Amino acid sequence: MSVPNAIEVVDLVVGVDELSAVRGVSFAVPARGRMGLVGESGSGKSMTAMALMGLLPPGWQARGRVLHDGVDLLTLSDKALSSRRGRTISMVFQDPMSSLNPVRRVGDQIADVIHRHMGVTRRAAHAQAIDLMTQMNLPRPEQLARAFPHQISGGQKQRIMIAMALACYPQLIIADEPTTALDVTVQKQVLRLLNAATRERNSALLMITHDLPVIAAMCDTVAVMYAGRIVEHGPVQKVFRTPRHHYTRGLLDSQPTMDNIALDGSSRLHSIPGMVPPLHALPSGCAFHPRCPAATDRCRTSMPEIDATGAACWHPVPVAAPAEAAS
Template structure:
């Protein structure tokens, strides 16, 4: 049974220039034990979409569509129902733990509060459980660290505390929004390995939001690429990295630094010219057409359908395929 089924999710925000369509018709699903990654540049709607699932948007947001978790609708659920789900069945880890942790409470008490609220544990039992959790996420001397305040810990340790808090009630789905962005490469690798271990040991599904394709390649089973509020490509991670179908995805791949000798040493990174279009209305044509080297008149006048291009790989592009990639590479050396 599908764990999370999101269909036609749209999120609008009112502005002085009219409504901004931050997420436009987003559809995807997450299976039990699966790691799915939402990827795309800043402002493409990744975080807005996931915050909308759990009622974490502000009162001005206008949300439509459907998001069914474990057979129950989330988007139109009461605050009481969402409060029972948040932290217990669905947990979140955000980018900056310093803004998520209370600076005047010890980290141990903050993790214990989750256990006391959702599982009804006594203070003593909660403390013992927290120490086990801190050890599980790789924090040394967990009994001593229990009494630390957030500012007394490194960024990597604070993020591990957030993960300990998130998994305290053994959720079925962990939503991780840019969980490694502010961390150095070594600590980032440790956090990613921890997420993989938790998935392997508990069967927990992970919905990972990131703009880092290296992180996606390391951890995800399936990847969803977003651009200007819409899903433009989806596929199994190895197939997508081996042969990206949408032109935006291909350009993202070309912007990744690569190691190597010979000619690769002097290879220039390929940027994507132009800017993201405004999001005041649903597009009538391909949103990427103005930045695409192989765009045709069809791309500028008609919205491409999201369709299967190859087994397990779908995209919304009028010109998918390797032949288009060669044209892009030649157009932007």
């Protein structure tokens, strides 16, 4: 029996005026599944998330289909979308300050979500908010609930955001770089919490990040985005062990490991030459061709689609023979 999808995105295009930040993206996250969306800044991953949530900046528009809970979210009115946000689909943002109300106590903000979507009294919503804060390992939750956002730490704010996102047991949580603004020591705790809490609630997770180890630790599948398109997609183990797209290969080679960081300074850490192209100057053919070591004339003139290799590439990275891979 096939597992229903928490969300299915079909040929999503997101743009403003003549420019497109997302150019025909398709993927599905199964119910209770965990997918990573990875890429550099400017790859279109955050715009994809904003389109799914119906939170695009003024002037931006989305086309395609976003199927969730039996409806196409792109066809819903703002009011209908707003009634779903926080209930069946919710989001944890990179910067909690941008989504927390600075003049409302944090406990009340969690209770507001519960009261609005779960149809319980204010008193019951407040009790559930305290309970959630306890589950988020927040210290002295009754006392902390009375604090305003500026009175608590960055890690605590992000835990409050996760509590708000999880409050109504949504089918899908989208986490957009949820720990980038936090200290390294706090990042792991928050990720562990997000991982455990989404599993406990059977929520699917769409994790958006540039951090490959986070994807490896938390996700089943990964889609790699470049210049507004998914260029490689598949199970995390397969994509990270045997990447077929040269951009994925470059991203993996750019990750610091004990092997490629030498204490004597002779680092073997690679970087991908050049930059992600701006929207107004996307290269023809495969948009990665100006940075790709394997580019040919075909790459410069014709855009590849994802094929059986899982990658959109005319000349996929060869898969090393087992003996070669082990050496």
